[in-house]
Every structure is written in structure tokens, then in C-alpha cells.
Amino acid sequence: MILPPGFFPPAVPDVPDALSDVTSEALRVSESRYRRLFETAQDGILLLNANTAQIEDVNPYLIKMLGYSHAEFLGKKLWEVGPFADIAQSKEMFEQLQTVGFVRYEDLPLKTISGAQIAVEFVSNSYDCEGIKVIQCNIRDISDRKAADAKIQIRGRELAQSNAELEQFAYVASHDLREPLRMVNSFLALLERRNPQLDAESREFLEFAKEGAVRMDRLVHDLLDISCVSRIASAFAPVDSHAAVAEAIANLDVLITESGAVVAFSDSLPVVMGNQVELVRLFLNLIGNAIKYRHAGRRAEVRVDCQPGNGSWNFSVADNGIGIDREFYDRIFMIFQRLHPRGQYEGTGIGLAICKKIVERHGGTIWVESLPDQGATFYFSLPRGTAQFAPTVPVMTGIE
Helix, strand or coil, rough: CCCCCCCCCCCCCCCCCCHHHHHHHHHHHHHHHHHHHHHCCCCEEEEEEEECEEEEEEEEHHHHCCCCHHHHHHHCCCCHHHHHHCCCHHHHHHHHHHHEEEEEEEEEEEEECCCCEEEEEEEEEEEEEEEEEEEEEEECCCHHHHHHHHHHHHHHHHHHHHHHHHHHHHHHHHHHHHHHHHHHHHHHHHHHHHCCCCHHHHHHHHHHHHHHHHHHHHHHHHHHHHHHHHEEEEECEEHHHHHHHHHHHHHHHHHHHCCCCEECCCCCCEEEEECCCHHHHHHHHHHHHHHHHCCCCCCCCCEEEEECCCCCCEEEEEECCCCCCCCHHCCHCCCCCCCCCCCCCCCCCCHHHHEEEEEEEHHCCCEEECCHHHHHHHEEEECCCCECCCCCCCCCCCCC
């Protein structure tokens, strides 16, 4: 503990000279050590007499922080010193310290001798120093931290506003762009019908133009989809993920039937807090991708499972398809990223980006584990909350 001037322990009783010398030297070293800590501390420190509230000592850092001299502190009561004079709580704080022994202020405004206002964290403790009650006040300047926090909050609001504007722009742009694309398609079709005499090369050019317009319309439509995921902020409610998977499979009926795929899922998928439409879309995209990227030499098999994690539900969608090389694990979740030529697989490369947005909007994370030619397993976590496993129902093994 720090020993303020005048607060010395009682005299050491008579002992043999050698022992007395050792004890005196130990006390001197101890007091020197704590005095050095007091003098070099990078927080302001005040030492008060617990009976009179008079300041007995103040360290150099507090003098530098507030601008008052050592003499202007000593012998004064805490509330008689300029920086603390306007703080109505000072007397109440002192009374609380005498009763409880501890006081803390997270954000206390103080004025320096120059009139500048600073914010400090103020912590006071009382303790006995060899029978003498001492109050130690530690005062930390948090002005820079508060200014940094304020800047972060401002930048956060600016970023949120910018994101909202970008999402609104994406929605409006994608919505409005589809109309001229429909018009381009209509006129291309009209041109083809009214000119049956067109040669093969001209018809080929028309097909290229129509294909480009259709592809652009699909891109715009997908951009509209991903902007809607960000814009729609509906309240979450309990969602039976078993029913969500079943609905996604029903929506994929044609693809499953045509491909001959088998889709199975656990009979004990949990109830989670979320948005029903978005979670159905999430399962639809993941299962649909598993079937789309099936291996040419074997029937597609997909399984959806879930295991409880540490505060989360960890879902998995596993397949036996073509797999993904490790170097593309992050890239596949980026918007409009494709790993294969357009003619090999349909799509715009936005499905997994939408999955990532949905999972993150639900407070979870999504990742993949895979090896080329050995299938892939997509994992995503959702916060567990208070939802429990849904009642057990007969397992659905998919549509063959």
C-alpha cells in the first residue's frame, strides 16, 4: 500500500539490534518501492485523510493532468479544490466511502486550471494503513478514449447510412433495369418474326443478342434478390427448420425428379428463431446447388443434418458431387463469382452470396469443407436462443 507523508506505522518494539536493523531496512525498501509507484503512475492519485477528507498527498501525474500545484492540493478538502468544487457528489461520495469503502464514476467531467474540460474515470477506495484509515482516489483521463468512441459512432452511422443508400440504389436500379431489358427482348423477337428471310448468320446474331438480354435480366433479377435480403427487416419468430427443409425440397421437385437425386434429412431438426421465407431460401439454394453440381458418374445424394453447438445450432448440407478446391472456399461466397464456364452450369454466381447474407442476418456464420471429386459439405450456424428441437415426425428421405 502507498504510505502518505505522516502516515507511518507504530514504532517497532524493542528487539535485538540486528533484527531491528533488518526490519527497518525492509520497511524502508517497501516504502521506497511504493513511493516510486506513486510518483511514476500514469493515473492521477489523491490520498485523503478518511476522517477529515483533507488531501494528504497528490502524485505528479494528477498535477500535470489538472494544472494545479502540489501546494494547491495539500491540506484542502476534496471539494475545496478547483476541479472538484462544482461536483455536488463530492461530499456524498466521501460519506459513501466512509460507509461502503468504495466509489466509482465511469465518466466524470472535470475542469483543468486553464478551464478546459476533460472526462475522467474516478475510482476511490478506503483502506487501513497500520491503523490509520486512508482514502485513495485514482483518476484516469479518458478524454481521448471518449473522442475516439465518438468518432467510431459517427463513422458507424455514416457507414450504416451509406449501406442503406447503396441497398436502396441496388433495389431501384435492378427493378428499373428489367423494364428496358424486357423491351429489348420483345423487339428482338418481333424483328425475328417479321423477317423470316434472314440468313443463318443474321439469325445467329439475333440469338446471341437474345441470349445476352436474358442473361442480363437474370443478373438484374438476382441483384434484386440480394438487395431484398438486406432491405427486408422483418421480426424473427420461431421457425421449424424441419418444415423449412421440406418446403425447400417441394420447391425443387422438378429438379430432383429430372436428376434422379435423393435428398434426405434428419427427423430432429430444431426450431430456430428467424425468418421463415429466408430460411426456406437458404435451404433451397444449398440443396439446389448440391444437385446442380452433381458428379456425372454417380447419382446425386444430399443430406441435411443439425447438431447442437456451443450456444448455436450447427446445420450441414452434405453431397457427393464434384467438390470444391480449398483455394476457392472464400471466393464462392462472393457475389457473381463462378468457378465454371457459363455453358457448363447455369446461374449467375449469386446463390451462395445470398446464403451468406441470410445466415449473417440471422447472427450466424457459413463455411464449406470439401475436396475435388469427393463432394462438399456446407455448414452454417444459427444462434440457439430459447428454441428447442421440434417434435419428432417421420423422416423424409427425399424424392427419387
